[in-house]
Amino acid sequence: MSGWYRRNGGVLTLTLHIQPGAKRTDVAGLHGEALKIRLAAPPIEGRANEALLKFIAESFGVPLRQVELKQGGQSRHKVVAITGSTVEPESLLG
Structure with a gap:
């Protein structure tokens, strides 16, 4: 069991660290207790x-x-x- 996800019945919950404005969208690996994801999209207007x-x-x-985004709408930590x-x-x- 790792700290960045948990499975509860049919629901999988992920803890993510987001880096917007990257060259391309991909998984960058683990960042502490979160999965780091680079996003090509800019952090503007929910994009x-x-x-x-x-x-x-x-x-x-x-x-x-x-x-579903459960928390962190305005944050890098989601x-x-x-x-x-x-x-x-x-x-x-x-």
């Missing part, structure tokens, strides 16, 4: 959050409606809940 949720949905093989994914979070670390 980074939108890009993040899309990236998470694609990475975990679920529709966008099954990914908590995201994913419903119904069978993807193991460790697989993102490649």
Whole structure:
């Protein structure tokens, strides 16, 4: 069990550290107790959050409606809940 995610029934909760405005969107590895994700989107008008949720949905093989930003809307530190994914979070670390 790692500190950056937890599974509770069908819901997977991720603790993320976001770096907006990067060259491309990808997983940068672990950052303390969080998974660091670089986003190509700028942190303007919710665009980074939108890009993040899309990236998470694609990475975990679920529709966008099954990914929810639980906290950290204005922060680099975010908590995201994913419903119904069978993807193991460790697989993102490649």
